[in-house]
Amino acid sequence: MGNYTVIADVGAALVGLLRENLCPDVILSPDNIGLCSPEDKGDMILGLHLYDVRESEELRATQMVDLGPGRQRFPSTFLTLSYMITAYSKADVKHRAGEDQRILGKVIQTFEDHAALSAETLAPVPRATGNDLRIRMLSLELESQQRIWNVPNQAYRTSLFYRVGPVELESGRTREVQRVVDLDLTIKE
Secondary structure, eight states, rough: OOSSTHHHHHHHHHHHHHHHHHHTSSSSSSGGGGBTTHHHHTOOSEEEEEEEEEEEESOOOOSOEETTTTTEEEOOOOEEEEEEEEEEEESSSHHHHHHHHHHHHHHHHHHHHHHHHTTOOBBBBSSSSSSSSSEEEOOOOOOHHHHHHTTTTSOOOOEEEEEEEEEEEEOOOOEEEOOOOOOOOOOOO
């Protein structure tokens, strides 16, 4: 875990978690939950949009990682991923707002019930440890939410904002090292 696909892997894990908990009770087809931008949602009923990737403020690696005798990997980078989650109900106009609210309520319940993912498998864990990815709801002002939405000619839709992290992105650089095999101490008087 932690290679260059980790950002996509976390997105897929969140989509999988939502599909498992929302289908078929709230959303009939798992294909209607996926990663998409609000501008290009296709036939999604629930879309997750990765709108920000930052280096984690909580965790910074500085030490080389031993890969075995004579080989080390440079330190990993730890990331925080921010998602906007929007419901795009296909109900008729008089029921659409209520349907969107039911969907968003189930998303909140799902992420509260599964607030951490294993850093190794990206499967939900009952209690987070130091290495697990935490899923936290963000409290953003409406103005900030609308700036993130930023879709021309479309009214803002009520959305949820979540942060996931720390996500480890391993370095692709390694180096060969030689261990100390001989020591010569000379004492002068």
